[in-house]
Amino acid sequence: MFRTFILALALSGTAAAAQTGDPAKGKATFARCAACHSVAPGKNGVGPTLAGVVGRKAASVPGYRYSPAMQKSGLTWNAATIARFIAAPSKVVPGTKMMAPPVTNPQDQANIVAYLKTVSGK
8 A cells, every 4th residue: 555655656746746736725825935926927026926837947937036056957847846846945956046944735735736827927
């Protein structure tokens, strides 16, 4: 049974990717991210805007100064990479500027991802 769970976790990329997120709960959980990140298109803060982040290449928001590590990361922000990154930013992208406390709860990760999917970049 444990082996099956580990295999499913490996195939999904993260536990959050295997869970269904709730966008309304994700919006509430995202409040801790809003101190640095806006969801308004073109509005960067301490961190880049997250409007339209799902499906976007990392370090691609115009006008935001990314760390060299993020610029070289080669990531594309999908559900799995977002969940992994918010769980352990400096492990996923060593040298990242993001110093926020990690979001370690897989359901919170899934909820944030579900919310970010609703935030258009337009």
